[in-house]
Amino acid sequence: MRGDKRVVIVICDSLRADLMGPADTPFLTELSERGCAFAAHRSVFPSTTRASSASIATGCLPARHGLYGNTQALDEGDGLVCRNVGAPDFRDRMRRATGRTLRVPTLAERLRWHGEAAIVCSNVSPGAAYFQDPDGHGTVYHSAGSYGPGLTPIDDPASAALKKGIAGDQAMTERFCADIVEGRAPALAVMWLSEPDYTGHHSPLGSPQHREAIAAADRCVRRVFETVRRLDPTGEDILFITGSDHGMETVSEAIDVTGLLIAAGIKAAPDSRDVVVAPQGTSATIFFSEAARGRARATADFLARENWAGRVVAGAALAQIGLPIDTALRVAVAMATDDRVNPHGIVGYGAIVADPGDPESKIGFGQHGGLGAHEQRPFLVAEGGGFAARVEAGPTSLVDIAPTVLRHLRMDHDDMDGHALPLSE
Numbered sequence: 001m002r003g004d005k006r007v008v009i010v011i012c013d014s015l016r017a018d019l020m021g022p023a024d025t026p027f028l029t030e031l032s033e034r035g036c037a038f039a040a041h042r043s044v045f046p047s048t049t050r051a052s053s054a055s056i057a058t059g060c061l062p063a064r065h066g067l068y069g070n071t072q073a074l075d076e077g078d079g080l081v082c083r084n085v086g087a088p089d090f091r092d093r094m095r096r097a098t099g100r101t102l103r104v105p106t107l108a109e110r111l112r113w114h115g116e117a118a119i120v121c122s123n124v125s126p127g128a129a130y131f132q133d134p135d136g137h138g139t140v141y142h143s144a145g146s147y148g149p150g151l152t153p154i155d156d157p158a159s160a161a162l163k164k165g166i167a168g169d170q171a172m173t174e175r176f177c178a179d180i181v182e183g184r185a186p187a188l189a190v191m192w193l194s195e196p197d198y199t200g201h202h203s204p205l206g207s208p209q210h211r212e213a214i215a216a217a218d219r220c221v222r223r224v225f226e227t228v229r230r231l232d233p234t235g236e237d238i239l240f241i242t243g244s245d246h247g248m249e250t251v252s253e254a255i256d257v258t259g260l261l262i263a264a265g266i267k268a269a270p271d272s273r274d275v276v277v278a279p280q281g282t283s284a285t286i287f288f289s290e291a292a293r294g295r296a297r298a299t300a301d302f303l304a305r306e307n308w309a310g311r312v313v314a315g316a317a318l319a320q321i322g323l324p325i326d327t328a329l330r331v332a333v334a335m336a337t338d339d340r341v342n343p344h345g346i347v348g349y350g351a352i353v354a355d356p357g358d359p360e361s362k363i364g365f366g367q368h369g370g371l372g373a374h375e376q377r378p379f380l381v382a383e384g385g386g387f388a389a390r391v392e393a394g395p396t397s398l399v400d401i402a403p404t405v406l407r408h409l410r411m412d413h414d415d416m417d418g419h420a421l422p423l424s425e
């Protein structure tokens with residue numbers, strides 16, 4: 001089986017590839033030269049943390065894994081209702097409504113016979129943490145509750161005390177290095193930092209606060225990498241992967257898509273269950289009841305005429321952006337983005353879809369979820385495990401990480417949407 005082969009992954013949530021450099025990310029800059037840097041790496045759609053988490057865990061696009069964003073309409077017996085995927089109880093709601101959680105196995109499930117197999121430490125939303133391993137094959141540590149195999153609750157005061165932000169990420173990193181990477185040495189150890197996402201959502205991109213959050217994430221990655229290479233100096237056994245799940249754009253305005261669909265006569269009322277808008281930051285997915293399916297075309301036509309809408313996708317074309325074509329999700333809209341520059345010199349603006357579940361103003365701060373050039377610019381570096389020092393110019397995606405993990409562990413990996421990252425040119 002795997003012998004001494006192991007993989008350690010660190011995700012810096014929302015870190016845009018073009019915001020990395022010697023000043024703010026000295027370690028990641030050095031690592032990009034020491035390892036293999038993937039220069040054309042992309043997120044999935046919607047480019048939200050929760051859909052991205054499931055894609056990293058499964059190697060599949062949302063069409064196959066079944067998690068369609070940060071919010072998702074479910075019919076729990078009383079018609080379609082938009083639910084927050086980030087809530088701790090979403091996976092149970094999803095199981096009740098659809099009979100299961102994700103539709104394809106996660107890395108944790110595939111590694112379940114490896115003894116101490118997969119351990120995840122996450123400081124983002126409970127939903128994003130739990131969809132790394134929603135059915136409890138390995139162990140997930142999170143402030144909203146930690147779970148071991150069989151979804152057995154673990155009393156873990158250290159995780160319970162974590163808060164999003166720099167200090168929480170640093171505390172999680174120390175624990176991850178000492179107890180997980182060095183102490184328990186699982187086949188797969190994943191750590192998901194809240195920064196620079198947390199600060200990016202609450203301050204302008206490129207502001208001193210945002211840059212400090214980026215620098216703090218860089219220090220956390222360095223700390224883990226130094227632990228990994230102290231344990232395996234040659235890099236032969238432990239593959240180290242670090243990257244982000246998506247980037248960010250600056251928010252220009254918030255659009256009340258639900259209100260506009262009601263005004264256009266497409267949706268009955270704010271809480272009606274005929275046509276349900278699921279806000280995804282800079283995009284939305286729109287769900288239709290059986291009786292309202294005939295309104296999908298009119299919805300897409302309406303959206304396509306709005307100047308804030310970028311790409312509008314409906315029907316069979318949903319497959320082109322990695323969404324299913326056989327569910328209540330019938331229309332998706334990615335907001336238009338442009339190349340205006342914010343007060344801190346950071347390029348890229350886009351509108352967001354107003355979210356009644358998250359009413360605080362985001363104008364002027366960072367957001368993501370759509371197909372904009374900068375929100376679709378996560379970074380990715382692989383070091384050790386046979387990766388040579390070079391820059392890979394070919395396109396790669398979040399879904400390529402899981403097959404790369406399995407290849408390193410000498411396991412089958414040919415039934416995923418992604419492909420193992422190329423070791424050499």
Ligand SMILES: [Zn+2]
Nearest residue numbers: 013014049245
């Ligand atoms: Zn994220």
